[in-house]
Amino acid sequence: MFPNKSIEMVMEEEEDVSFTQPSSSQVQRGLDRLTPAQVDQKVAEVVQFILIKDQKKLPMKRADIVKHVIKEYKNIYPEIMKRVNMKFEKVFGLKLVEIDAKNHAYILVNKLEQDPQQPDLMSSGHPKTGLLFVILSVIFMKGGVVKESVVWNVLKKLRVDQGEKHEEFGDVKKLVTEEFVRQRYLEYIRIPHTEPQEHEFRWGLRAEKEVSKVKMLEFVGQLHAQDPQVWTKQYKEARAAEGERGQL
């Protein structure tokens, strides 16, 4: 409710201009000059930095990591990131995934097999994730893109009105069209040539990477007391998406 606006704005303005990847010989020379303890310490700092940033579910830019944590260890950046990735996989079962190759932005996704009891999104237990899950399922069942009015109507039936302040979620429209979009769970795209302006919703990149469509279909199936296979098109898409996610 009170986003740390000033810090966010500064982070967004960071540009990756000054950073070029060091060569492997440069990296080796850099490593030779440091003690193992120094390198380990830096790896630990990067891991902590990323975990804290990930709490907000915002993508993190390479420029930020270099500027705020790596600093003078820039010349061994590839080696640090290699070890950071290893730590995330080995200790946390997480993986850093690049979602923006141009700006070098990353998110942390769960690498473990889907927890049979809880689909990934639900694990934080936050009511927001339930709301998001409902929206994602609506978009998915409708073929991957829906007019915003469809989403608002569904939510209204669940007594979550985008026009009113909600007891739990506050400004619902802001949460759905801004926060969830910033976190890359949803995409909120303007439909051109519409007057008044209309938008459509799609799954965001983070949702694509983190949410199992198979699980989602099972969830919807349970809601309607139907076998997921009844929805053939969605079922095929879900199985295909599962294969893709498995290759992460």
Added chain:
Amino acid sequence: MKKNAAGSRFVLSRWRKETSAGMAAAMSDSHRRFLQIIMCHGIMEGSQARAVHQHCCQAYGTQHTRSLDEFVDTINSQLQPLFMQIRKGMSEDEGLQYYALVNVADTDVTKMSSDYAANELELFRKTMDLIVDSENGTASSTDILNCADSLQTSKMKKKETEQVLSRLVQDKWLNEKHGEYTLSTRSIMEMEQYIRNTYQDLVKSCAICHNIAFQSQMCSNQSCGVKIHIPCAARYYKGRADPRCPKCSEFWSHEIPDMQTSSQATALNPRASTKDNAAPAASGSQSRRSR
């Protein structure tokens, strides 16, 4: 599981134990899943942690033979080089056991800083000041509102302050009861190092369990000043007709609350169970609930 003094000493002794004992069990997906879940929650109550442990073992095909403590030890051996640990702590109000994932190297309120603005963090620190200064580890909402009016970063109006406080409670950094705020178990466990560094002698440890004590009873002997957590006092003085200060032997005049001594609670504090004498049931005044 041994309960030691200051958190850093606890961590160090476990490090030594780990390295001298050789390889701990290998990390499996069930360990990783447990870590992900505790990371999401920040802190988990003991029975919840045990349930999650069981679930993770079942979900990822690990045999659920080992104790939770051994399971956590395995994770901790991997977290150690990252300056993180899963620690056990006790809630000051109910004496329940909790598991929390904490940063060992923190010298500030780091974990909170991504979620709160600068003036909100300042308000939290001011609230902590009030709690440290108080006798019973509480800060009234009135006092906190007064602080909000004189923040150095940027002042906060009443409505905004109330909303920030509400968020702090929701995020489990503060507890609130009848308009009085206390530090949550999560805050105490997460920020132990920061608290000790910042307040030093102003912060006392419980004479029974040796952890930082905020919500506590103090010895009525002015020159003694020993503090005991309310749940620790409940266990230590249980059944005693004549409770005495463990340090100066002055009569312990506070109401001793009547609490269930669960096996988990005693495990946290082996001393109490050995000192518990088999005195006949105390008179009515002893078992009356305090407050």
